[in-house]
Amino acid sequence: MKNEIHHKKMTVINGGHFSDLEGFYEEISQLFMKDEDWKVGTLDGFDDTLYGVETDITWKDYQKSKEDLGLDLTKEFYENKIKQGKPFNVQLIQQKLDELIAGNGQTLFEILIEIIESHKNITLILD
8 A cells, every 4th residue: 555644845954054143044045935036034034934834844953053043142143233223122122132141031043943833834853
């Protein structure tokens, strides 16, 4: 008998390919936006990219990404937004930065994981 199980698409995010958020966006653009003329460049943009996507995502080398996109980079991410000021809500970002420094905030890695997990048609496998 033939195997009738329908397999979902499998997408691999390779943590070895990048070490910062820009690199992550580049990786995502390669995976999901091959035929588009815009690239992912923000967290919201990343979230938008995943709408309607049905796939299993394996994040290879996720431990590396967890470190790369960890505390230091997240602090820098928020500090840059605060420096830039508008259009960013500086008070909100300062609050997020304070939480992060106090050990209660999410790192970029955790934010990315949360975005992926908010999409019900996507199964995330950390490898």
